[in-house]
Amino acid sequence: MRVLELEVNGDRQEVAAPAHWSLLEVLRYRLGLTGSKQGCDKGDCGACTVLLEGQPVLACLTLAALCAGKRVTTIEGLMPAHLRAGGTGPDPVQAAFDRCGALQCGFCQPGMMLSARALLDANPSPSRAEIRAALAGNLCRCTGYTQILQAVELCIAEAAGSEPAAPAWAPGQNPWKAPCGNGDGRT
Amino acid sequence: MSARDVHGPAPPWSEGFRVVGRAQRKIDGLAKATGAALYTDDLVLPGMLHAKILRSTQAHARIRAIDAAAALALPGVHAVVTGRDMPVKYGVIPWTPDENALALDKVRFVGDEVAAVAAVDEDTANAALKLIRVDYEPLRAFLDPEEALATPEPQIHEQTPEQKAKEPRGNVSKHVRLEFGEVDAALAGSDVAVEGDYEFHGTTHTPIEPHCALAQYGADGVLTVWSSTQITHYVQKALARVLGLPEARVRVIQPCLGGAFGGKSDPFALEFVVAKLAMLTGRPVKCLWTREEVFYAHRGRHPMKLRYRTAAKRDGTLTAVDARILIDGGSYSSFGLVTTYYSGQLLTGPYHFPTYRFDSTRVFTNKPPCGPKRGHGSVQPRFAFEVQLDELAEKLGLDPLELRRRNFQGEHVKTVNGQRVTSNGFLQCLEAVERASRWKERRGRLGRGRGLGLAGSMYISGTNYPVYPNPMPQAGVQLKLDRSGLVTVFTGGNDIGQGSNTIARTIVAEELGLDPADVRVVAADTDLCPVDLGAYSSRVTFMVGNALIDACRKARAKLVTALAENWKVAPERIAFALGRATDRADPARSLDMRAVLQLAEARFDTLGETGAYNTPQLGGDYRGGTIGASPAYSFTAHVVEVTVDEETGRITVENCWIAHDCGRALNPMLVAGQIEGSAYMGIAEALLEDHGVNRFGLHRGPSLLDYRIPTSLDTPELHALIVESLDPEGPYGAKEAGEGPLHPSIPAISNAVHDAVGVRLRRLPFTPARVLAELRAARAEPRGARAAVLSAGGGEAC
Numbered sequence: 012m013r014v015l016e017l018e019v020n021g022d023r024q025e026v027a028a029p030a031h032w033s034l035l036e037v038l039r040y041r042l043g044l045t046g047s048k049q050g051c052d053k054g055d056c057g058a059c060t061v062l063l064e065g066q067p068v069l070a071c072l073t074l075a076a077l078c079a080g081k082r083v084t085t086i087e088g089l090m091p092a093h094l095r096a097g098g099t100g101p102d103p104v105q106a107a108f109d110r111c112g113a114l115q116c117g118f119c120q121p122g123m124m125l126s127a128r129a130l131l132d133a134n135p136s137p138s139r140a141e142i143r144a145a146l147a148g149n150l151c152r153c154t155g156y157t158q159i160l161q162a163v164e165l166c167i168a169e170a171a172g173s174e175p176a177a178p179a180w181a182p183g184q185n186p187w188k189a190p191c192g193n194g195d196g197r198t
Numbered sequence: 199m200s201a202r203d204v205h206g207p208a209p210p211w212s213e214g215f216r217v218v219g220r221a222q223r224k225i226d227g228l229a230k231a232t233g234a235a236l237y238t239d240d241l242v243l244p245g246m247l248h249a250k251i252l253r254s255t256q257a258h259a260r261i262r263a264i265d266a267a268a269a270l271a272l273p274g275v276h277a278v279v280t281g282r283d284m285p286v287k288y289g290v291i292p293w294t295p296d297e298n299a300l301a302l303d304k305v306r307f308v309g310d311e312v313a314a315v316a317a318v319d320e321d322t323a324n325a326a327l328k329l330i331r332v333d334y335e336p337l338r339a340f341l342d343p344e345e346a347l348a349t350p351e352p353q354i355h356e357q358t359p360e361q362k363a364k365e366p367r368g369n370v371s372k373h374v375r376l377e378f379g380e381v382d383a384a385l386a387g388s389d390v391a392v393e394g395d396y397e398f399h400g401t402t403h404t405p406i407e408p409h410c411a412l413a414q415y416g417a418d419g420v421l422t423v424w425s426s427t428q429i430t431h432y433v434q435k436a437l438a439r440v441l442g443l444p445e446a447r448v449r450v451i452q453p454c455l456g457g458a459f460g461g462k463s464d465p466f467a468l469e470f471v472v473a474k475l476a477m478l479t480g481r482p483v484k485c486l487w488t489r490e491e492v493f494y495a496h497r498g499r500h501p502m503k504l505r506y507r508t509a510a511k512r513d514g515t516l517t518a519v520d521a522r523i524l525i526d527g528g529s530y531s532s533f534g535l536v537t538t539y540y541s542g543q544l545l546t547g548p549y550h551f552p553t554y555r556f557d558s559t560r561v562f563t564n565k566p567p568c569g570p571k572r573g574h575g576s577v578q579p580r581f582a583f584e585v586q587l588d589e590l591a592e593k594l595g596l597d598p599l600e601l602r603r604r605n606f607q608g609e610h611v612k613t614v615n616g617q618r619v620t621s622n623g624f625l626q627c628l629e630a631v632e633r634a635s636r637w638k639e640r641r642g643r644l645g646r647g648r649g650l651g652l653a654g655s656m657y658i659s660g661t662n663y664p665v666y667p668n669p670m671p672q673a674g675v676q677l678k679l680d681r682s683g684l685v686t687v688f689t690g691g692n693d694i695g696q697g698s699n700t701i702a703r704t705i706v707a708e709e710l711g712l713d714p715a716d717v718r719v720v721a722a723d724t725d726l727c728p729v730d731l732g733a734y735s736s737r738v739t740f741m742v743g744n745a746l747i748d749a750c751r752k753a754r755a756k757l758v759t760a761l762a763e764n765w766k767v768a769p770e771r772i773a774f775a776l777g778r779a780t781d782r783a784d785p786a787r788s789l790d791m792r793a794v795l796q797l798a799e800a801r802f803d804t805l806g807e808t809g810a811y812n813t814p815q816l817g818g819d820y821r822g823g824t825i826g827a828s829p830a831y832s833f834t835a836h837v838v839e840v841t842v843d844e845e846t847g848r849i850t851v852e853n854c855w856i857a858h859d860c861g862r863a864l865n866p867m868l869v870a871g872q873i874e875g876s877a878y879m880g881i882a883e884a885l886l887e888d889h890g891v892n893r894f895g896l897h898r899g900p901s902l903l904d905y906r907i908p909t910s911l912d913t914p915e916l917h918a919l920i921v922e923s924l925d926p927e928g929p930y931g932a933k934e935a936g937e938g939p940l941h942p943s944i945p946a947i948s949n950a951v952h953d954a955v956g957v958r959l960r961r962l963p964f965t966p967a968r969v970l971a972e973l974r975a976a977r978a979e980p981r982g983a984r985a986a987v988l989s990a991g992g993g994e995a996c
Contacts, residue, residue, distance in 0.1 A: 045240035046233020048334040050406040055902035064340040086233035109227035116695025117230030118407040118456025147909040152406050152457050154877030156910045172562040179917040180870035
């Protein structure tokens with residue numbers, strides 16, 4: 012056992028954990044932050060992606076002991092941070108993933124959304140090719156990535172005040188044109 | 199079938215749809231987006247132990263003895279179980295119960311489950327597994343289906359001497375031969391015929407969430423199992439059978455599920471193991487599989503070797519289709535009986551076949567067991583047949599799209615194998631992809647190395663064959679309505695990410711005029727929810743949707759009556775929409791739906807309704823005629839655009855246009871997600887994925903690095919085009935969207951490669967090495983020689 016101090020989602024936490032534990036194990040099994048998912052435990056799938064000092068890392072391959080004193084953001088931290096910053100509702104990335112239907116089974120998406128958040132923090136207007144490249148470490152098995160790309164592009168368009176592109180399945184109408192309310196189920 | 203089961207595609211009120219047909223956000227979208235959604239491995243119970251499973255190192259062996267004494271003695275270990283603790287066999291198909299929770303007397307593949315340990319943590323459980331000694335007596339292992347077919351002994355599943363004397367079956371799992379019409383006569387009388395061999399490799403589901411189960415056994419004798427399953431009802435039945443408990447004492451709950459695609463539709467060893475260990479230790483027990491274990495547990499796409507002959511008249515009219523299929527089943531039956539039928543039964547659309555024969559044999563091999571993967575049993579024959587149709591078109595000098603159009607079977611027809619096809623939007627699908635891809639201008643004109651390819655398909659929307667025959671409904675639902683304004687839906691349907699709970703909310707909000715946010719769904723908990731058979735065969739929207747309409751119509755009648763009495767107006771004047779009731783004759787008069795629910799609760803007492811759905815009697819009048827019979831069929835057409843690098847042999851799919859007839863799209867955004875996800879998965883099977891074992895029976899690469907599922911960089915631009923044919927029996931005319939759109943991706947790529955570089959890819963996967971080999975062979979052979987080989991055994995020779 013080793014006691015380690017982390018800053019997780021804005022809170023300073025003291026955690027006692029076996030010395031060989033990964034950051035993912037500490038988050039899931041000590042802190043109860045189960046939003047970070049374990050899909051392979053080998054660094055292949057990206058479902059465990061969290062932000063360490065704002066950069067996406069694979070929590071399953073990151074030794075917890077090496078994160079001492081560092082700032083960790085998990086999926087649970089995005090909405091509170093957005094609210095603290097004066098926003099309403101979830102982080103725009105989370106809202107856009109929801110509005111675009113990108114959350115099918117949802118298991119890969121915490122990692123995917125954190126990768127997307129880090130991308131947009133670094134580059135507010137990436138091209139589709141840049142988005143594809145930034146998300147290439149996060150495997151999704153449900154969506155074929157299309158609605159994920161659309162979600163990131165919706166974030167970009169709304170942040171820039173421009174109109175998002177309409178999807179192929181909605182000819183002649185754009186379901187994402189109007190900003191949508193909070194959880195009323197209607198777009 | 200009764201009036202209960204059919205509600206027609208149009209709503210019975212005049213204002214049209216207010217919720218259905220719009221891009222509704224998912225009921226669990228924000229919970230998933232914020233990390234609040236709980237999946238099975240996210241659940242922790244006080245005092246919980248962790249289980250790990252010891253797996254066979256042998257492909258085929260008898261177990262002489264298992265010594266677990268040292269494991270049991272390890273500090274922190276609470277219990278060890280082996281096959282002897284759970285000797286009752288089970289299988290998802292009740293006719294073929296050939297599985298044990300843990301191997302009883304022999305193991306049948308590397309990875310077969312042998313023993314399990316419950317310990318204070320995973321590390322201790324893993325250490326204990328290493329202390330278990332298994333004494334194996336190796337048997338001859340079969341890794342090749344042809345060899346297994348030709349070699350009756352040793353049997354992977356041994357028959358008793360009496361069974362063997364009566365009907366020796368060697369290593370055959372299932373054989374089906376069905377002929378409809380006079381195939382040989384039709385072949386002899388045809389103008390042209392094409393014959394060829396095709397090969398489909400193994401692929402697997404690869405949900406990102408590994409399988410997980412958690413069990414708790416109460417002092418009152420009630421067993422509760424939380425499991426990442428898509429079939430709570432069948433898991434409940436299997437647990438009761440194997441553990442010797444009454445079904446009423448077994449509760450199965452499916453928490454949020456991280457993808458399935460058919461890979462979580464069998465009862466699995468870990469569910470029995472955690473249950474038994476919880477019963478033995480008096481503590482909750484959880485088991486989470488590693489990614490490697492998921493690859494070994496498999497139940498994915500069956501490898502198939504397929505020989506097809508297709509004959510036609512000079513104008514392209516099909517006259518006969520003749521198929522012979524060898525199916526590699528792996529080590530257990532799973533759904534294999536159904537797979538064997540589906541390999542033939544689901545080919546008879548969207549084209550008209552006057553005569554048809556198939557002869558399908560599934561054999562056991564000592565490999566991870568195969569089962570149902572998205573497009574169960576019919577993706578492989580569809581690949582072979584749609585490539586062969588292009589070969590036929592080439593021989594006839596016809597545009598492949600025109601050949602398909604000419605053979606369209608039509609709407610409201612009976613197929614050659616006796617299946618009833620109702621709505622059929624295949625022609626509109628063809629038109630949609632033809633237009634979107636600019637097929638006419640671009641096919642054959644993109645220059646060497648670039649090409650367009652087309653394929654079509656059909657798939658079932660549910661099956662009228664419940665896994666165990668019974669006269670009870672296939673889908674049941676319950677509604678609770680109360681004075682708070684909330685309506686709660688209870689459904690046994692499994693939301694596996696496809697969005698079935700969102701569809702339930704959509705239907706109830708539409709029917710009862712509610713704001714969708716005022717409808718919540720409790721699903722897939724066998725204690726709380728009426729029985730539904732689960733998420734397989736693309737059945738949930740169709741069947742649960744119809745059951746919901748049934749329940750809602752009863753509830754709606756009460757709400758209308760209560761309000762009409764209160765307002766003293768005729769019931770016909772009452773309209774409900776989006777949270778408000780209005781008087782059609784006096785639109786200024788309106789009332790919040792919460793108040794309407796209160797009026798109804800006062801008038802009729804506590805409000806609740808049930809609803810149900812069962813399929814009509816369907817299918818051909820012959821043995822197996824109900825397998826593949828569906829209340830409705832979906833149809834799809836794909837065009838893909840590829841580039842082929844002739845230096846490296848690498849195929850790149852640039853674009854994929856997918857037009858899918860899903861009946862009415864209840865939520866077009868979810869339909870598009872299913873279409874895109876299906877096409878992605880098909881393209882991945884064609885180009886990247888290969889699930890196989892080496893000569894020792896070891897998986898060739900049981901990791902997400904070696905088994906290459908596409909990243910965002912590998913996935914082409916997918917263009918989902920929705921075609922709505924409005925089915926007469928689907929809920930508001932809806933059919934399925936989750937499996938059908940996968941089928942044509944694979945043959946369309948082969949056909950596009952032919953357009954690009956002139957070679958036919960008949961063996962999957964389409965690796966660069968195969969492409970290069972085909973290109974070399976094509977260069978080596980004089981023009982026309984290969985076509986001549988293909989026509990041997992064609993029309994005149996038959």
